[in-house]
Amino acid sequence: MTLIDYVQTLSDNPYFGAGFGLFGLGAGAALLRKGMQAGMIFFRRHYMITLEVPCRDKSYQWLLQWITHKGAKETQHLSVETSFEQKETGHIKTRYDFIPSIGTHFIRYKGNWIRVERTREQQSLDIQMGIPFETVQLTAFGRDKTIYFNILEEARQMALKEYEGKTIMYTAMGSEWRQFGHPRKRRPLDSVILDTDIAERILNDCREFIENPSWYSDRGIPYRRGYLLYGPPGCGKSSFITALAGELERGICVLNLSERGLTDDRLNHLLAVAPQQTIILLEDIDAAFVSREESKEMKSAYDGLNRVTFSGLLNCLDGVASTEARILFMTTNYLERLDPALVRPGRVDVKEYIGWCSARQVEQMFLRFYRNIDNKSNELAKEFTESVVSQKRNVSPAQIQGFFMFHKNNPADVLKNVSHIWDVT
Ligand code: ADP
Numbered sequence: 001m002t003l004i005d006y007v008q009t010l011s012d013n014p015y016f017g018a019g020f021g022l023f024g025l026g027a028g029a030a031l032l033r034k035g036m037q038a039g040m041i042f043f044r045r046h047y048m049i050t051l052e053v054p055c056r057d058k059s060y061q062w063l064l065q066w067i068t069h070k071g072a073k074e075t076q077h078l079s080v081e082t083s084f085e086q087k088e089t090g091h092i093k094t095r096y097d098f099i100p101s102i103g104t105h106f107i108r109y110k111g112n113w114i115r116v117e118r119t120r121e122q123q124s125l126d127i128q129m130g131i132p133f134e135t136v137q138l139t140a141f142g143r144d145k146t147i148y149f150n151i152l153e154e155a156r157q158m159a160l161k162e163y164e165g166k167t168i169m170y171t172a173m174g175s176e177w178r179q180f181g182h183p184r185k186r187r188p189l190d191s192v193i194l195d196t197d198i199a200e201r202i203l204n205d206c207r208e209f210i211e212n213p214s215w216y217s218d219r220g221i222p223y224r225r226g227y228l229l230y231g232p233p234g235c236g237k238s239s240f241i242t243a244l245a246g247e248l249e250r251g252i253c254v255l256n257l258s259e260r261g262l263t264d265d266r267l268n269h270l271l272a273v274a275p276q277q278t279i280i281l282l283e284d285i286d287a288a289f290v291s292r293e294e295s296k297e298m299k300s301a302y303d304g305l306n307r308v309t310f311s312g313l314l315n316c317l318d319g320v321a322s323t324e325a326r327i328l329f330m331t332t333n334y335l336e337r338l339d340p341a342l343v344r345p346g347r348v349d350v351k352e353y354i355g356w357c358s359a360r361q362v363e364q365m366f367l368r369f370y371r372n373i374d375n376k377s378n379e380l381a382k383e384f385t386e387s388v389v390s391q392k393r394n395v396s397p398a399q400i401q402g403f404f405m406f407h408k409n410n411p412a413d414v415l416k417n418v419s420h421i422w423d424v425t
Pocket of ligand 1: 191192193194232233234235236237238239240397398399401
């Protein structure tokens with residue numbers, strides 16, 4: 001039997017014929033599927049554009065909010081971000097922000113359908129932030145990338161609008177800065193009552209610094225300025241810096257150097273990556289170290305604590321440089337505890353004492369607190385001030401404010417109880 005005869009016999013066999021047909025069908029379907037996949041890949045590659053935004057990117061949160069705003073809110077699949085907002089009155093309000101849940105959503109933007117896919121990796125954590133790694137991927141028809149540029153810009157503008165007239169606080173989380181709570185309403189600078197001219201002096205100094213980058217670049221001097229506010233607690237150091245940031249339309253990055261796990265490297269990194277348009281605030285700078293002499297003795301103790309070393313801090317301060325104006329504030333209650341190397345010019349350019357209340361401050365605080373309550377407040381303010389001064393005791397603005405809170409609506413009462421100011425701790 002020749003080979004042709006053999007094949008002929010096989011194809012005449014009905015069982016084999018059916019099997020062969022099925023095989024042919026399966027192969028055809030597989031081919032078709034492959035072809036469609038290749039076609040799809042070709043189509044996606046040439047006629048669709050995608051944008052991937054990982055959660056580490058600055059635009060990530062803005063984009064999620066924008067997507068929700070744009071229409072994904074109509075989707076039934078949302079996830080919630082709960083946060084607390086503290087009002088100036090101390091009242092705490094809970095706020096729920098809905099953002100698109102993990103999965104696929106569709107939105108329409110300027111006549112285009114956009115597929116939004118939010119994915120979360122179950123297995124991998126973003127090591128720096130300690131949260132699951134997430135991405136949002138946008139896919140649209142066409143080849144025009146400007147659509148994504150426009151979207152990101154719109155998302156940014158929308159976020160900025162929410163921040164208008166507000167101060168954003170950042171705290172360090174791992175080696176990144178994270179927004180702390182919601183943006184707060186700006187604190188007016190004149191709500192912090194300091195002794196004559198101090199506020200004005202610092203504000204003018206900051207403004208002059210911000211407006212003159214070329215003075216620094218011409219001389220090859222790093223474009224940064226360091227301020228140290230020192231004085232007893234409760235006299236307005238932190239409040240003033242917050243109000244100043246608002247006035248300069250900047251956010252604040254607050255860092256406590258005595259935080260555990262904050263090493264020299266981490267501090268260096270944090271200072272280098274601080275968000276733009278912010279003031280860096282290192283609070284209670286004395287608490288982090290003992291002076292250099294003592295630190296030599298305590299070196300072994302430091303070794304185990306995983307904390308910032310004094311020389312590490314100096315290096316970090318000297319290294320803070322950026323093309324934009326970098327303003328760094330430090331506060332301490334005990335100037336005398338600071339090593340002279342820390343407060344030399346270049347590290348600290350402006351030093352200001354924010355001290356106990358002067359008579360003028362006492363009077364202004366009274367007027368500010370009771371200005372709308374009593375039309376005799378001018379006389380009462382004078383009387384109150386004399387009474388406080390006659391006690392010949394140091395008093396902080398925080399104590400006075402606390403005392404006024406006990407007599408919110410009755411300024412005449414405060415006069416009867418002046419000695420109780422010092423009961424406020
Ligand atoms: P410090 O940083 O000097 O310890 P804070 O700024 O934290 O002081 O002040 C504590 C509280 O006292 C804040 O609620 C603030 O409103 C009030 N306070 C302190 N100083 C002043 C001031 N000079 N003017 C108005 N309020 C003040």
